[in-house]
Amino acid sequence: METKPVNTTPKPGQMVIVRNRPAVVRDVTTSTGVTTSALHSVEVEYLDGWAHPESEELIWEIESGARIIASLTIPKIDNLPASPDDPEKLKAFLDAFRWSAVNSLEAGAESAESEVKLVAPWHSAVQVEDYQLYPILKALLMPRVTLLLADDVGLGKTIEAGLIVSELFSRRRIRRVSGHRVRRH
Numbered sequence: 001m002e003t004k005p006v007n008t009t010p011k012p013g014q015m016v017i018v019r020n021r022p023a024v025v026r027d028v029t030t031s032t033g034v035t036t037s038a039l040h041s042v043e044v045e046y047l048d049g050w051a052h053p054e055s056e057e058l059i060w061e062i063e064s065g066a067r068i069i070a071s072l073t074i075p076k077i078d079n080l081p082a083s084p085d086d087p088e089k090l091k092a093f094l095d096a097f098r099w100s101a102v103n104s105l106e107a108g109a110e111s112a113e114s115e116v117k118l119v120a121p122w123h124s125a126v127q128v129e130d131y132q133l134y135p136i137l138k139a140l141l142m143p144r145v146t147l148l149l150a151d152d153v154g155l156g157k158t159i160e161a162g163l164i165v166s167e168l169f170s171r172r173r174i175r176r177v178s179g180h181r182v183r184r185h
Contacts (some may be wrong), residue, residue, distance in 0.1 A: 006157075008068060009040050011061060015047075015069040018058065022047045026055070037061070077138050120166035135160045136167050 010025045017023070021166050023044035030038050034036060039062075045055040085093075120137060121128045132155075139145045145168065149157040168174040 010042060010068050016042075016044060017069060018042075018044055018056075018063055018066045020065070028060075030062060034138060082134070097131050118167060119170040120163045123170075124159075124166065126156075126162075128159070128163065129156065132156050133161065136163050139164045139168065139172075 007031075010028060011026055012025050014025050015022065016025055023046045025042055026045050027043040029041040029043075031041060040060040042060045043055065043057045046053070064152050118133065120136065121133065135149060135153055137149060139147060145164065147164070151157050151160075165174070165177055
């Protein structure tokens, strides 16, 4: 972690370590008094989650071990080795995002088409068979998905379950999955 010497005055928005706690500088006030050097009153807000004190106002020059964390400040664009992307490149990226398969679901849901656009088979790393798509289509028709997958051995029940979960995640119909085991007596 790169640090600046203690005699450097922090600026609002910079990250600092003060009293062995990480903080962000909220305000800096310079005062000139009887002494020959200026003193700086620095208002900091601590970032470590401790409730007391959440913020303090202190004199920067007399704080022991206070330092500025230079690597965590927001960089200036004119100091970067590479310039920012041009607007055409950004527009191309945004178009590619809009045209991706996951985002086309929102546009397809509003249309009056009867066909269902599936995303999971295209983003899976398995060889999907035609019969494995039927449980996905059934799951999409259910308001609350409760399916019993009971195919023969080796036909891909695990793949079907994974495709259903992936499709529901893509459509933002679920946020988490919990598994239940059936006990045999």
